[in-house]
Amino acid sequence: MQDLAGKTAFITGGASGIGLGIAKAALGYGMNVVIADIRDDHLAEGEAELGGGDRVLALKLDVTDREAYARAADAAEAKFGKLHLLVNNAGVAVVGPTELATFQDWDWVMNVNLGGVINGVVTVLPRILAHGEGGHIVNTSSMSGMVPVGGTTIYSTAKAAVLTMMECMRPELEARGVICSAFCPGAVQSNIAQASETRPDELAESGYAEADKRRQSGGDHFHLYMTKEEVGERVLEGVLNDELYILTHAEFLDGVSDRAKAMVASVPAKRPQNEGYKQTFAMLFNSPIWADEIARQEKLKA
Template sequence: MMERSMQNLPGKTAFITGGASGIGLGIAKALLGADMNVTIADIRQDHLDSATAELDGGDRVLALKLDVTDRADYARAADAAQARFGKVHVLCNNAGVAVVGPTELATFADWDWVMGVNLTGTINGIVTWLPRILAHGEGGHIVNTSSMSALVPVGGTTIYSSGKAAVAAMMECMRPELEERGVICSAFCPGAVQSNIAEAGKTRPDSLAETGYAEADKRRQAGGNFAHLYQTKEEVGQRVLQGILADELYILTHSEFLTGVRERGEAMTAAVQTQLPENPEYKATFDRLFRNPAITDEIARQNSIRATQV
């Protein structure tokens, strides 16, 4: 039977988008430290140059300039990674941008830019890499960088949280499809991390420059620097490595979100119309729609992990 987990990492190769700074660089450092080869793909050449120096991995590191919204560019980057390292086993769809503020201020360009990178960029990663990973038959692991904003969405984050919720749901759907074929899928949902996402506007294309958030961004930037409160890229990189090694469906970081996650689940549970009688025929006919076995398995997995930590 094909190995279902990717716990045997040494010598294998990872492809990480947004890999030259912040979370992506933290993941690259952790996976390189686990004796993997890493390809860091990023839209900013200056970040690629500094990340290559920081990683100091020699021939085990390949830096590629990539716009994840450009499908032809993505295919070229995938070809280059395979030409260098051969088979790629771990895909980290991590590239991301953000705008925040009142929903009524958002322009079409605000929506298109954030969704184009965060959601379409992730889709491009899946469509480009999944057939290649399945073709080599050695199994793999896909990590989508979502956010705690996907699990605890709050006002003022409509565009960002919507896209991040989509990439988390992507992993929940793909997990039961692909696990038995040797490809594990994980949703990485971090809280605040010391990263360069606040500078993402520097890579915003001119065609999508019209924004409703210019004044909101100025006020946010004038509000102070809270980076000292955030986790480091190294901390979250190690968390992703831990999640890959444990085959976790949900790779979460910050304990401060526990109440919000619990309340959201309780609110949904309370909203289910249990006072209405079930239709046995409907339930039997569409049984596969009413629960996701990957989520059931994750409950057991997390309980087992917690038991070993006591």
């Protein structure tokens, strides 16, 4: 996927925020772009901002609706032919104490942030494999999936699952020409605080109602966040470099390091190893993707 010109990107949550930033960058690299989004107003505004003419297709899509997802993929292929880059970016968020979370809070966030990603992979991956030209899948996780903190249990659980999905799919699909990347941004200027406006009525019972209102009406920190354009360019850079983890913010270095160190410190290294177990199930104890990524990043930074 180093040659992006003329290929097609399918981006969910693509009409605003991070998704729109990725769409802008993809257009800049000569790609055709499908922006799929649940909000009509965002689709109209996003399509106008992109100004890509026939190279842009705007589609209304609820990523939790599997039949609608298939229809959207059909429409994209009818317009542009083959799909090459899938960006599973649509997401929602609620925060608050775990004990206040209702089943509806869990179901809404997991249905979109994890279920929507699953629907994207199941719907689009076979289409990428079928055309044989190779491709790339980017799952928008979050630094909350890598450095989780209290009060974000539902959101971080979904984002950690999305990250692990890419770690599992990477070694399976890379040899078949499909690269998988976990995109883990820090704070970005986006509309995720407005996500509750699209929450389904049947999942409206929230234990986080007051916490969510406080979050939406909190101080304006947008000046501290990355722009969607900066983040979009970073994602396309990661795609061109075949990066496993596409990160944006150096401020998380200590957290990433300390988490890794805590895991290493927790391994019961003094316990004797069962050599039979170790040899029989060698594939369980390590993955080549980490050594490969270390070598890739060292080369990029050289």
